[in-house]
Each structure stands twice: as structure tokens, then as C-alpha cells.
Amino acid sequence: MKPHKSLFTWSLLAAITAFAIAACGGDLDPANAPTQIVVAPTATQSADSPEPTHTPVVSPTNPLPLPTYPDGVLEVYGGNGWLNSDPFTIAEQTADGKVVLVDFWTYTCVNCIRTFQFLKEWHAKYADNGLVILGVHTPEFEFEEDYNNVRDSLLREDIQWPIVQDNDYETWNSFGNRYWPAKYLIGIDGQLRYRHFGEGAYVEAEHAIRDALTEAGWDVSDIPIGTIDRSPRDPVANRITRELYGGYQRNYTQSGLYAGQEQYYIEPDSTREYLDDGNYTPQQWYLQGLWTNGPESIMHARSTDNLEDHIAFQFVGRSANVVVNPEGTEPYDVFVEIDGRPLKPEEAGMDIMFDDEGRSYFRVTEPRLYAFLETPEFGEHIVKLTSNSDDFAIFAFTFGINEGGI
Structure with missing residues (x-):
């Protein structure tokens, strides 16, 4: 869900609550409903829709062409603490010939947790071959702003790549991001090479990482590529509670x-x-x-x-x-x-x-x-x-x- 949503006034909501509660058995899909309208929940979310994220995603595929960003926009701004690393900038990494994969996440997000196994694999394969994974921890709940809570989550999940806290949403906003999880791959020219919102497309993402590393002069030809494109779903499941x-x-x-x-x-x-x-x-x-x-x-x-x-x-x-x-x-x-x-x-x-x-x-x-x-x-x-x-x-x-x- 979006981190910042305008709230209706309590008086207006109290007036419409009886109607809304009575209508809750309808078949409207909240992901396709008009904005700024309170809608009735669906019975379940379709399992054929894109991988669930905290915000409805129209399409999880990589939009083409990718936008071109002015110099300095795809950068770390602010920062409320760093873990697993001293502070650095994306520009410093790309100037050193590194490719940077920015991963927006928050530690209680189940969709983010499901991507960890793939991030760990990429970190193990490519950290010594030109890839820097930078986790930008942008909290959904207030308790997720706490440095100690984030640190404990890294220990629990065995996350070893650099993490910067983005409690004030400065980096989130500079990217124009709206989703957890979201991945942005930045080449040595500072421009976006690939992006993906939500889960899945892991083989596609790894191909993009390898292409960017090759363009940057790194030889990854001897490193085997992964074959799992998404977590295996129950073949019978056709819906899910939101x-x-x-x-x-x-x-x-x-x-x-x-x-x-x-x-x-x-x-x-x-x-x-x-x-x-x-x-x-x-x-x-x-x-x-x-x-x-x-x-x-x-x-x-x-x-x-x-x-x-x-x-x-x-x-x-x-x-x-x-x-x-x-x-x-x-x-x-x-x-x-x-x-x-x-x-x-x-x-x-x-x-x-x-x-x-x-x-x-x-x-x-x-x-x-x-x-x-x-x-x-x-x-x-x-x-x-x-x-x-x-x-x-x-x-x-x-x-x-x-x-x-x-």
C-alpha cells in the first residue's frame, strides 16, 4: 500500500460507514477501483494477478523505454543510519566501475522477505564481480524506524549487503518509488538499466545484472545464472485473502x-x-x-x-x-x-x-x-x-x- 494516503475526515467516514459495511460482499476489485473512493472489499484477490506487493501494481513487467534521470537523481539522500557499511553514495560506486542494485524494502514486508533468497544469491555471486546491492530500508510502520529493530532483522535474516535507513522517505521520493519491494539497477553511467516492482522475474533481473556488469567491463561469463523465476505457487490456488x-x-x-x-x-x-x-x-x-x-x-x-x-x-x-x-x-x-x-x-x-x-x-x-x-x-x-x-x-x-x- 502507498505509505502516504490522504485520509477522509472522520465525520464523513462515520456517515458512509453503514453503507460501506453493508456493501462488503460485492465483487469490486480494489486494485482496479477509481482512486479516492472507498470501495467494498472483494472476496479474495485473484491468484492470477501480479505478485502481491504493498501497493496494487498494474504490471510487474519492466516498462520500456526506461526513463532517463537527470544526473544526481538516482542517489541516496538523507539517511538515518547505515548498517553493514560505512556511508557511501551511488555516484561514488559507479565512478569506481561498480553497478548498483537499489532494493527498497521494509523488514516486516512479507513480499520483501520472499525476495531475500534471490538477493543473497546475487550478492554471493557478484559482490566480488562489480555488483553493489544497496538496501534502502523505508519503513511502513513507526517501529520500523528504530535502528535496533532493523539491525535485529538483518541478523535474523542473515543480510550482509549495505543497508541505509530511509526513515524520512528522502531516497524513496528521489526515485519516485511507490512500492515494496522495488529494485532499480544503475549502470556505471548513473542511469537506470532495469527496474522491477514486486516479486518474481528473478531470471530476468539476473540477466539485466549480468548485462550491466559486462558493459562495465566485468567478466561474469563463468558464473552460472539462476533458473528460478518465481517462488513455486500452489497449482490449485486461484485466489488469496488480501x-x-x-x-x-x-x-x-x-x-x-x-x-x-x-x-x-x-x-x-x-x-x-x-x-x-x-x-x-x-x-x-x-x-x-x-x-x-x-x-x-x-x-x-x-x-x-x-x-x-x-x-x-x-x-x-x-x-x-x-x-x-x-x-x-x-x-x-x-x-x-x-x-x-x-x-x-x-x-x-x-x-x-x-x-x-x-x-x-x-x-x-x-x-x-x-x-x-x-x-x-x-x-x-x-x-x-x-x-x-x-x-x-x-x-x-x-x-x-x-x-x-x-
Whole structure:
């Protein structure tokens, strides 16, 4: 999704909420809807559409001809901290005969995480052969601005190429970028050689890297090229639940209305009691118990003893993840059910554990994406997450139809 979307006024939104909630069973595709109009969510996103990104992409293919940029535009501006490297400029690298692959990402973006294996392969192959990968970490959520959180994500994912923090969106804006992930390949003349938005096209991208390196005088002819062009998808999957956001900043936008209960839309930053009646509209989440609607997340608003409160949704796909930022300092557990029962081991995402009673849960220890569901086959289910902790804050749910999780 775009990082900066104009928000409608609360009074206007309150007036249209009843209509919008009632219309949520329609077949409109938010990616094709007119801009600046609140639309009803679709039942699911088509799996035949381009690889999902945080923003709808009309086409993931490389547009031709590529734009020509004035000198100095494709450059690092500002910078709120560097990791894995001392600060440098793109111009310094290209003047030294290097080709620069700029990768815009943010560490809780599931689409970005899916590209890491390919970035790691390119870094291993070409770092000593003229390629500099520069990760520009432009945060989607406020907690992603924290240097320590970004550093921890690099250690967790074993990312070794240079990273610059772009908390103020200065480099993002200089490129005119709108997507996570997005890749821009810059030749030694400082001009764009290739760009790609979203996942996939990995063989195409590697060919572009090799062509740019060859033009720059590097011999990569003996280096084998990769053969995987995209992550393998479930052959049966033809649709997928869209990304679901918790905070009101994104619920009141063109593609919003992620919350399925009218109480959510009455007033921002308000704590209210919710009743889950079990009647779920696809593409929305539902609450039971006491919750507070914040700008970036929906927050559990009380401590409980017996997992009385939950968040639930109808899920279509293979895998599910949640972005959680613990509001306090103490770890806490989030229990997961599918169709009214605990997960089976073969349905457990990589962060799931099981207690002595056979209940499935994950432990929240840091702000990040938690992979909690990975079903062995494509399907449609009701999923519930619940925690006794009043530190439980949900920023986003993301979903997948790839074989092998996440």
C-alpha cells in the first residue's frame, strides 16, 4: 500500500460507514477501483494477478523505454543510519566501475522477505564481480524506524549487503518509488538499466545484472545464472485473502475497510467492547472483547485470564502471517485456532509451538512478522488469534499461496 494516503475526515467516514459495511460482499476489485473512493472489499484477490506487493501494481513487467534521470537523481539522500557499511553514495560506486542494485524494502514486508533468497544469491555471486546491492530500508510502520529493530532483522535474516535507513522517505521520493519491494539497477553511467516492482522475474533481473556488469567491463561469463523465476505457487490456488491492516490510518482509504464491525469506525483512538457474532465477510477481520483502535494497529485493551478476547477472519490461501509490535517489555503468547481447533503440526507456521494441552501458539518477543499458519493444501478456513496480554497489538495480516510457506 502507498505509505502516504490522504485520509477522509472522520465525520464523513462515520456517515458512509453503514453503507460501506453493508456493501462488503460485492465483487469490486480494489486494485482496479477509481482512486479516492472507498470501495467494498472483494472476496479474495485473484491468484492470477501480479505478485502481491504493498501497493496494487498494474504490471510487474519492466516498462520500456526506461526513463532517463537527470544526473544526481538516482542517489541516496538523507539517511538515518547505515548498517553493514560505512556511508557511501551511488555516484561514488559507479565512478569506481561498480553497478548498483537499489532494493527498497521494509523488514516486516512479507513480499520483501520472499525476495531475500534471490538477493543473497546475487550478492554471493557478484559482490566480488562489480555488483553493489544497496538496501534502502523505508519503513511502513513507526517501529520500523528504530535502528535496533532493523539491525535485529538483518541478523535474523542473515543480510550482509549495505543497508541505509530511509526513515524520512528522502531516497524513496528521489526515485519516485511507490512500492515494496522495488529494485532499480544503475549502470556505471548513473542511469537506470532495469527496474522491477514486486516479486518474481528473478531470471530476468539476473540477466539485466549480468548485462550491466559486462558493459562495465566485468567478466561474469563463468558464473552460472539462476533458473528460478518465481517462488513455486500452489497449482490449485486461484485466489488469496488480501493483506489486512489493523490501524485506522489504512482502514479509511480507497482499499481499506479492513475492520468488519461498525464500532471501529465511530471514533479514532477509542476503546470499545466488541461482540463477534460469527458472521464474517471475506477480506475483513472481527473482534471479540475490549480493543482500542490506534492509527497503526488494533490493540487488546485489557488483561484476561482465560483467552476471552480474540481477533478472527475468514482465510483463503496456504499461509498466514501477522505483524506484531509488543506494547510492553515482557514476552507474551498468542494462541491460534483454525476452524475452532488448535493447529495440527502439519499446519503450523515456522513460529508456532505447542503447549502440554496441545494448543498452538507463538511467543511475541520483538516487533516483527510472525509466521503462524502453513496449511498443506490450498483451502478456506476461519482463523482466530487470542492472547491474555494487554500488550497484544496487531498491525497487519499477510497471506501466501506459495508452496513452502511464507
